[in-house]
Amino acid sequence: MPIGIIESLDYEARGIARQDGKAIFVEGALPGERVEYASFRKKNSYELAHLVEVLLPSPSRVQPRCPHYGICGGCAMQHLEPTAQLAAKQRVLEDTLWHVGRVRAGQILPPIQGEPWGYRHRARLAVRRVSKKGGMLIGFHEKRSSFISDMRQCDVLMPHVSALLLPLRELFATLSIAENIPQIEVAVGEHCTALLLRVLAPLSASDEKKLHTFADLHEVVFYLQPKGPDSVYRFYPTRGARLSYTLPEFDLELEFRPTDFTQVNHAVNRVLVRRSLRLLDPQPGERIADLFCGLGNFTLPIARSGAQVVGVEGSQGLVQRGQESAKANGLAGQVKFAVANLFQCTPESLAELGHFDKMLIDPPREGAIEVVNALGKNGPKRIVYVSCNPATLARDAAALVNVKGYRFVSVAAVNMFPHTAHVEAIALFEKP
DSSP, rough: OOOOEOOEEEESEEEEEETTTTEEEETOOOOOOOOEEEEEEEEEEEEEEEEEEEEEEOOOOOOSTTTBBBBBSSSSSBOOHHHHHHHHHHOOOOHHHHHOOOOOSSOOOBBBBOOSSSSSSSSEEEEEGGGTTTTTEEEEBBBTSSOOOOOOOOBBHHHHHHTTTTHHHHHTTTTTTTTGGGGEEEOOOOOOEEEEESSSOOOOOHHHHHHHHHHHHHEEEEESSSSSSGGGGEEEEESSOOOHHHHHHTTTTOOOTSSSSSSHHHHHHHHHHHHHHHHOOOOTEEEEEEETOTTTHHHHHHHTTTTTEEEESSSSSHHHHHHHHHHTTOOOTTTTEEEEHHHHHHHHHHHHHHOOEEEOOOOOTOOOHHHHHHHTTTSSHHHHHEEHHHHHHHHHHHHHHHSSSOOOEEEEEEEETTTSSSEEEEEEEEEO
C-alpha cells in the first residue's frame, strides 16, 4: 500500500498528502504524520483514501473518547487534541478568506471556544429497526452512509440526553408504529428537554400510554410531527416548563419551539453574543439592523444597550416569537421586527427599512451577498458579520472591501461544534 507524508488538513479535516502532483485526501490522518493509506476513489487530480496505519504519529494525536468514532459520521476530529483542533480551524478560516476572497483581516482575534464534550443542546437522530443489530437503532448516520450507527452513548450530546439513547431504543421497540418513526429531534432548554418524534402513522392507545410513562420517568416532553413542520404539537405533558435559553449577561430569556433554529452550543453562543456586542458597540440613540435575526439572539442584547433595533427575518413564526420575547423581557419599545426574504434583498428594499448607524448580519450557510450588494453609499459605519461558512464569508468580505469600501478590521474563529470540521467565524468591518 502507498505511504505518504501529511502536509495539512482540508476543510473536512482530512489529511492532505501529495503523490506525483496529485492531492491525496486521507481520512483520519494529521499534519506531519507518515501514514499508509488505501484509496477508495480516484480522480485525475485527486484521490480519497482511508487511513490504514500511522507509521509516524503527530504529537497532537489522541485516543478518540467515543467508542463509535470512525463509524459514526457525527465527528471527524476526535483523534486530534482539542487545542490543535481549534488551531486547524483557525488556519482553515484564514486560508479560505485569502484563497476565496483574496482578503485578510487587520487583526486575528482570539478564537471563541467552550467545553469540548457534552455541548450539544440540539440533535437530529435517525431511527430504524435493524433486526441484524438487535432491534431498534437510534443515532447519527454512519460515515458516508445511510446506515445508522449502533450508538449506545454520545459524548458530544448533553449527558442526560446520551443516557436516553438505550431507554429510547427499548421504548420504540415496543411501539406499534416503530416502523413509522424515522427520526427524533432533540432540543434541550433551560427548564426542560423536548423529544420531537416524526410519526408517519397514528399512535395506538397503548403507544400513548408508553410515551406518557417514559416522559414521566425521564422528565422529558414529547412533541409529535405527523406531517409538515406546521403540524408539530406538544403531546405530553401538555403543560409545564417550556423550551427556552438564557443570556444571563443581558438578563434575557428567549422561548423557542423544538423546530426553531437555535444555536447547538449554548455556552459558546453566550460568548459569541458577548463578543458580537463588544465589536458592534451599540450606543443609546443609535439605530441598528439585525439581519437574519431569527428569534432575536442578537436583537434583544443589542436593545439592552438602549439602541433602537430592527430585526429582519424570513420566517413569520420566528419573528412572532422574537416579538413575544421582546415583550416578555421588557424591550418591546426598543425593538421592531420585520418579515423579509433577505436573499432577494435589493437597494430599494433595504432603503425602505431606513438608515442604520450599524448592522449585524448572521446569515445561514448561503451567506448574505444580496444584502452586501444592496448597501448604498450611506450604509452603516460598522458591520459585524457572524458566519457559519468561511467560503461565503470570504466572498461577502471581498465585496464589502473591494466594492463597498469597508475596511476588514478583525476576524475570529468560533468553535461551535468541537470534534467536527465545522468552522464558524465573527468578523468586523468598518467604513474608513
